[in-house]
Amino acid sequence: MFGLPLETTLIMGGGVLFWVGYTLVFYFSTKRWSLEDADYDNPIAEEETQA
């Protein structure tokens, strides 16, 4: 592809796809992390609301 040898194309394409896949898997598999957000977001205001 683009005048590159097949081996180079496969290594480059595979490397890029691996990191894109890793990023997407990481992003979508960590939705639960937002459970912790309440510990950092505007605690005083929330405390007042709950009270």
Add this chain to the structure above:
Amino acid sequence: MSVELAFLLLYFAAVISIGIAVSRRSSKSEEGFLLGGRSLGAPVTALRLQSTSMSGYMFQGAGGLGYQQGYYSMWYALGDLGGGVINLSILGRRMRKLSHLMGSITSIGYLENRYPSPAVRLVAAPIALFSMFFYVLAQLLAGGQGLSLVTGLDLNIALIVAIGIILIYTFLGGYLAVAYSGFLQAIIMVLGMVWILVATVNHVGGLTAGHEGLAAINENLLTMWGAEGQYLGQWGIIIGAVLIFAIGGMGWPHVTVGHMSMKRSSIARDASLYATGFNLLFIPSAYLIGMLGLLIVPNLDNPEMAIMEIAYVVLPPFAVGLVMAAIMAAIMSTADSLLLQTGTIAAHDIIGRFLKKNMNERTAVKVSRYTILVVALIGLTFALIRPPGVFEIVVFATSVLGSAFVPAYVCAVWWKKANAPGAIASMLAGAVGAIGAELLGLSESMGLDPMLVGIVLSTVAIIVVSLATQKSHPLPPEIVEAVEETNRVRRIPKNLAILQDTALSTQRPMVDDEGIRQHSTDGE
């Protein structure tokens, strides 16, 4: 005034303005000066992390490597592409949470809090200072060279100007200035790099034509094995090339400190998208431009200047100005973080920890600022002496940092059996291993990258020594509890104690058994 110079002056004015704008906010407390008040969102976290990691190497060493070795250089790019998401996914959330639980505000102090022993800081601080000083030295020198090239200034004067500008906004604004300017610098960097890539590909008649031109010069340039095929089967070198930027960043204190400054631990998720997006646009471009430079500016005496020389050929003057600003941004975004962290380690982790223990917040900020000033002046002095090749210095320093600190940072949040003797042994083994491998020339004689040697030794050391000293040096129960809590994804229970820096406890809301939030003001 030339258009190039106008772009540069505009850029300099922007970063100094950021320093002035945030200086009051940064002066209120050490946490404000060193961590930006732990207030940063995903875009700033991600782009600061990437611009800090990238350095002037991307516009100089990376282009030079592509120019000399063709697609072999892409091994570095393939590792670097995942550096951001690896760092954020492995350390991000956990380091933010654990540093919060332990009240840590510096990346070296964090290690001492997690591995409770003054010896940890006594070992970690000098290793970090040594490596980061050489790293910052390379960046300062590159900054002077870049400015000299663009403006025609004498190199010594350019060094003074470049270092002076970095010093002004870092001195004034601390971490917040470094982070916001890093965000701006990342945008300038990617714009400049993509612009020059498009112009370069267009200049050579398209990517396929460019590759065909390279093949006509030397077919090996299109393989992953070096211009002479010399890296074929040299897996020790290749794995090292991939690892150095893929996981090395997890051992760089000036990079990992970014996790501690995130507004929330979950910021790491969104930040990973920004980081990988930035990397895909920016990193391979640098190496590819360098390669195609063989067709545009052949026979360069100094291949590290390939990207700059190409810019002059393929871009109109106003775009050259943007690229030059991008080069300075890449250099300065790393130099400012290094300068801040080097000053922080000297001020907080050595002076504040061992020499002048009872500083109030404003005094501590002053000490940090003046230490940064002293480090910058020492760096300027060394830069005026002109140490050899930027690339070698950067790779050497980053290898030592990565080797010494990656296992210590990773095990801190992933392995509760990792203890102080293990961390100390790991840092020493990694640093000695990387330096020894470099001095013994193991990459040439045995095909082993110094970082690979260092990181294997440091990993083995932390595992073996930690396991061997579990009975003699058990972790305090509160640290074990904090690490276990870090492993869980849930709101922090109120019974967890804040450890060293009690002032930080005011940040952490607590939740009682009924789920009612209570905001601690006394650190209890």
